[in-house]
Structures are given as C-alpha cells and as structure tokens.
Amino acid sequence: MEVNIKLFADLQEGRFEEKKEVLAENSRVIDVINKYGLPQEEVHISFINGRDADKDQVLHNGDTLSLFPKIGGA
Numbered sequence: 468m469e470v471n472i473k474l475f476a477d478l479q480e481g482r483f484e485e486k487k488e489v490l491a492e493n494s495r496v497i498d499v500i501n502k503y504g505l506p507q508e509e510v511h512i513s514f515i516n517g518r519d520a521d522k523d524q525v526l527h528n529g530d531t532l533s534l535f536p537k538i539g540g541a
Contacts, residue, residue, distance in 0.1 A: 468492055468528035475535045478505060497522040511537040
C-alpha cells in the first residue's frame, strides 16, 4: 500500500518534509516512526488524513500520515 508521510519541524532534520512510501499491509503509525528512526518520545502528535491518531492505529492505502514534535507547550 502507498502512504504519504509528512514530517514537521524538528522531525524533518536530516530526513525529509514529505514523501510517498510503500508500506506493508496493516502497518501502523509506530511502524513508520520506527522505520525512520524517529525517537518515540519526540513524536507528540500524529494525524491520519487530518484526524488525531494514536501510535497503534493501522494505516490504509492512500492515507496521509502527519507527524509533529512537541510544539509550543503542546
């Protein structure tokens, strides 16, 4: 399945801003975090298609996953 991944703020450093990625079926948010070596404690907010998502949520073909670090005391 293909998922669009967007990283924001400090999570982009040395990585990317946005990219399409082919993932295994039933991949979860946490699987993407681990794949890119993002420290779990630094990913404070995740959205799938603009809606709040937890780290165990399963991704589907065509989803957009947005990952944010802690921003402004969030």
